[in-house]
Amino acid sequence: MKKFIWMFFLLLIAVIFVGTAVFLYQKSQEAPVVYETTSPFTTTIVKKTVATGKVIPRKQVNVTSQVSGVVDELYVTAGETVKKGDLVARISMAPNMVTLNHAESQLESARISFNNAEDELNRQKNLLEQELVSVSAYNKFRLSYELAKESMHSAENNLLLIREGATRQSDLVSNMIRATADGMILDVPHKEGAFIVESSTYGAGTTVAALADMTDMIFEGLVDEAEVGKISEGMELLLDVGALEGEPFSAVLEYISPQGQDDQGTIKFEIRAAVTLSDKLFLRANYSANADIVLDKREDVLAINESNLLIEEDQYFVEVQTAPQQFARREIEVGLSDGINIEVVSGLAESDKIKQQ
Structure with missing residues (x-):
């Protein structure tokens, strides 16, 4: 019995040894590499470079007021299309008190001069009827009267312009703001009741409305200095406007800045390209866009x-x-x-x- 147990034990050890050897041999054999x-x-x-930028109108105009005052009424809203001369807003005058006081003083002085000239003309007319003065002497007083009358009317008109923005005889009212070009209203930054400052030689004044020709759009972007030497005017661009999930817009490069600018530590050059508009998609001002500039194509x-x-x-x-x-x-x-x-x-x-x- 003991002999049988020993034989079984030795057989088991032999099986384990052989199995281990076979396992280690198979593991040592590397599988052949199969190449795809x-x-x-x-x-x-298509070899291309990318410029980042935005789409803007080629022509954008800020409509300002010729007078200072408060916006009394607005006649347009953003998105409307207007023609040159269309009414944009009406301004309630807020004249400078020193200027107003000076205009009132000028009018009062002109009235006094006119009244004196009128009295003297009437006196000279009586003398002429009595043949006590000559016609030529009378005409001198009549001329002085006409000049005084004209000065008074001029002072009245000047005061009306300061107070109301227009004269009685004028069709052009300075407190009525009109569009200075054809286009679409992009923004009306100030609401009714807001105070605005007139445009002058010292400043542009407050913008009443911004308008632009949305049928003439350009891409304005920046190109890295490493790529700017590879591009030239007349090259084709493909614009990818992220806000519009449609086909890309095509454009033609028309300007490359001769001077670079620092953009976060790198030198980049401004470019502009004329955009071909789509009949299906409306291209809004200041849309962000990436432009693929085609350098070469096979x-x-x-x-x-x-x-x-x-x-x-x-x-x-x-x-x-x-x-x-x-x-x-x-x-x-x-x-x-x-x-x-x-x-x-x-x-x-x-x-x-x-x-x-």
Whole structure:
């Protein structure tokens, strides 16, 4: 019985030993590497750089007032289209007290002069009727009367302009603000009751309304100094407006700034491009946009993924499959790259299979 137990025990040890050896041997054998392959393909390669910026109207006008005062009534709201000369707002005058007092004093002085001239003209008229003065002497007093009368009317008009913004004879009222150009009202920054300051040689004055021609839009953006030497006027741009989930807008580059500007430690150059508008999508002022500037383009060319390319000094290679899981290095000539795909000028055919790196 004891002999049988010992034999069973030794057999168990032998089985364990053999199993362990087999396991370790199998584990030590590495699985063969299977390489995946791909083929060249025909595509269009576009090399481009990106400019960030916004879309703005080419012409934007701030409508200001010729007089200071309070906005009494507004005739427009943002989004309306107006013509040059259309009423925008009416201003209640708030004249300078020193100017008003001076105008009132001038009018009072002119009235006194007119009354004196009128009295003297009446006296001279009586003398003329009695043939005590000559006609030429009478005409001198009549001229003085007419001049005094004109001065009084001028002083009255001046006071009316200061108080009300218009004269009795004038059709143009300075406290009635009118559009200075055709376009769309973009903003009416001040509401009724707000005080505004007149425009003068010392300042632009308070903006009553901002308007622009929304049929003539431009892209205004910045290009890095490393890319600005690669672009030129007349190049095509594709605008991606993030707020509009539609097809990109096309534009034509028309201006590159001759001077760079510091933008967070890097030098960038301002560019402007004329935007071709869409009939389906309304392009609003100050939309953020990215512009893809097409530097070069190749249509329907043979290409490979650039990650499958081997580069040694100035030479370019790929590994072409010669038999299943067997590859040979082949030199090729490459062309334009967009950073993902690269053009194959020569050295490969569309039927070739190359190793994926």
